[in-house]
Amino acid sequence: MHSNTINLRKGISLGVLSGMIWGIAVLMFASATKVFEFDFGLLQDFPVFLTGxxxxxxVLGAFMEVLRDKLPFNGIIQNAIALSVSIWLLFFAGGVFLHLAAPARYHFEGEQAIQGFFLSFVLGLILGILWKQSSQN
Amino acid sequence: MEKTVLPEGVNKTNAVLAIAALGVAVLMGIAVYGFDSAIPGVHDLFHDFRHSIGISCH
Structure with a gap:
């Protein structure tokens, strides 16, 4: 049964869980692609990536729950991916703005941007799958 | 007795969680852009994470 009541607890719980899985995936993926050199070791970065x-x-899970009836696609996985990429694009746009405002401090790196875009897709995919499983149970 | 009226579909738990989520969103902004003036040390702490997700950095 589809409920119209907003359940932020569910959205946030699934969001945090998928985000933690994603954080570990980001750490593994970025250390494998080597598009930049890590400042810290994997062990030191682990809690940071988990927290990030x-x-x-x-944030993604909360938005998913609040906007679920207003998202453009019929499938939950497609909606989660669209929302995840949109949020990443917002942060990315802020980074580009900072690069334009203070080019000496903030540098734009194309390869890292492509990696970030791909990883935002992955976060949406993880959340979408978890959300779908949770709805089926 | 004063009664708080919330919009349809919003209860007290959701309102508290929404405020908490907004707070986390602001913290993520600080972490992602490395605003040391807001939280000292956050730039270095999230340096590798920021690069990994493709946000501009030094």
Missing amino acids: GAGFGL
Whole structure:
């Protein structure tokens, strides 16, 4: 049964869980692609990526729950991917703005941007799958 | 007795969680752009994460 009541607890829980999984995936993927040199070791970065991923996931999950009836696609996975990429694009646009405002401090890196875009797709995919499973149970 | 009226579909738990989510969104903005003036040390702490997700950095 489809409920019209907003359940932010569900959205945030699934978002944090998917974000933590994503954070670990980002760490593994970025260390494998080597598009930049890590400042810290994998062990030191692990809690940072876990926290960063959880933060992104939390925000994404909250938006998913609040906007679920207003998202453009019929499938939950497609909607989660669209929303995840949209949120990443917002952050990315902020980065581009900072690059334009302070080019000496903020540098635009094409390969890293492509990687980030792909990873935002992955976050949406993880959340979409978890959301679908949760709805079926 | 004063009664708080919330829009349809919004209860107290959701309102608190929405405020918390907004707070986290702001914190993520600070972390992603590395605004040390807001949280000292956050730039270095999230440096590798920022590069990994393709946000402009030094």
